[in-house]
Amino acid sequence: MQFPAAADTVIDRLHESRDTFADVTKSGSLKVITSLLRPAVRGYVLRRGKRDDGRTDLETAAPAQFDWRYRRDRQDLAKLYRTAKQAQWDSDVVLDWSTPVEIGNPGKPLMDPKLFPLQDYPAFQRLSDAEKADQGHALVSWLLSQFLHGEQGALFAACQVTQAVGWIDGKLYGATQAMDEGRHVEVFHRYVDEKLRRLYEVNDNLYVVIDALMCDHRWDMKFLGMQILIEGLALGAFGALRQVSSEPLLRKLLEYVMRDEARHVAFGVLALQRYYKEGLSAAELREREDWCFEMSVLLRNRFLAHEVYDEYWAHKMPRRQWNEIAMTAPFMLMFRKRMFKRIIPNLKRIGLLSERIRPHYAQLGLLEYEHGKAATELAPDDLVQDVE
Numbered sequence: 001m002q003f004p005a006a007a008d009t010v011i012d013r014l015h016e017s018r019d020t021f022a023d024v025t026k027s028g029s030l031k032v033i034t035s036l037l038r039p040a041v042r043g044y045v046l047r048r049g050k051r052d053d054g055r056t057d058l059e060t061a062a063p064a065q066f067d068w069r070y071r072r073d074r075q076d077l078a079k080l081y082r083t084a085k086q087a088q089w090d091s092d093v094v095l096d097w098s099t100p101v102e103i104g105n106p107g108k109p110l111m112d113p114k115l116f117p118l119q120d121y122p123a124f125q126r127l128s129d130a131e132k133a134d135q136g137h138a139l140v141s142w143l144l145s146q147f148l149h150g151e152q153g154a155l156f157a158a159c160q161v162t163q164a165v166g167w168i169d170g171k172l173y174g175a176t177q178a179m180d181e182g183r184h185v186e187v188f189h190r191y192v193d194e195k196l197r198r199l200y201e202v203n204d205n206l207y208v209v210i211d212a213l214m215c216d217h218r219w220d221m222k223f224l225g226m227q228i229l230i231e232g233l234a235l236g237a238f239g240a241l242r243q244v245s246s247e248p249l250l251r252k253l254l255e256y257v258m259r260d261e262a263r264h265v266a267f268g269v270l271a272l273q274r275y276y277k278e279g280l281s282a283a284e285l286r287e288r289e290d291w292c293f294e295m296s297v298l299l300r301n302r303f304l305a306h307e308v309y310d311e312y313w314a315h316k317m318p319r320r321q322w323n324e325i326a327m328t329a330p331f332m333l334m335f336r337k338r339m340f341k342r343i344i345p346n347l348k349r350i351g352l353l354s355e356r357i358r359p360h361y362a363q364l365g366l367l368e369y370e371h372g373k374a375a376t377e378l379a380p381d382d383l384v385q386d387v388e
């Protein structure tokens, strides 16, 4: 049984998360701040994603809509469903799991060691090659563990979206996405478990985003959070890792997963584009714009491998210094660039990049991506190339 955190622990955690809470209030929208407050308390203060028994029970709000007439009137979604059926793959067949992955061998790193965030930091430079390789292993394991946790969130969100979406063509498509996400959980877990042999707990920021969208009762918020933001982040991260790793099994695995993810983002864009044009008031659209901006800031600023910091560096440097190093490290810069390259054009396509919100994104230097192609304009293979 987990006991409530003691008051001094709670205060410590609030203090540690003060920058994140400041980020959560950036848009100034009271509605958005209120909707994120409970997930933030559950994630940052109560650490619901990090329980000793490795489980989290969440009371979710998920509407379901039945369509007894089975109207097949969304040709665009029906086409995506046909594509998805034909693109299913079996990881036992297409991936060679006998590929040896050497852990801790400085001669065969999982990712280019020049890109390790602490590369220019003197205390890191003084480590032996074996110690550096160990920390490289930790970082890749951390990243892939977060992919795995994100995929579990995607699996549940896909199930919620499937029952909630208002078109039967969307429900049929959603069923293929649930299968895809199940397969992604399978392959990332197998890689982490068999090859890396090191599983990290869910990152607090990722937990908060997943919690927020699972518990929001509005179906389109689940689409926004999962199909546009988290899938966009995933595509950026998968592409970035694929580029810096020369490990063949991991590269192949990521390529297959990315093809699936490209369809998932396209589903989000197709579903939301029409709904936002026809079904929402100006005030409702404003709230969604602000919510996306908050989430983008959270994902951009706060995906900083704190679990690796806690393990190796907490007693050697303050967390703020680690954050600065992680924010400016080449791999993290590349990762963020990839992520927003995918997210911004899709937000624009669904109508959530109005003149009102543009200056906020411009301030973060993110508007340069607005003329990129939206997910619906890219074939899955183009997308694998495009993010690299």
Ligand SMILES: [Fe+2]
Pocket: 151, 154, 180, 181, 184, 261
């Ligand atoms: Fe996935």
Ligand SMILES: [Fe+2]
Pocket: 154, 181, 231, 260, 261, 264
């Ligand atoms: Fe996905």
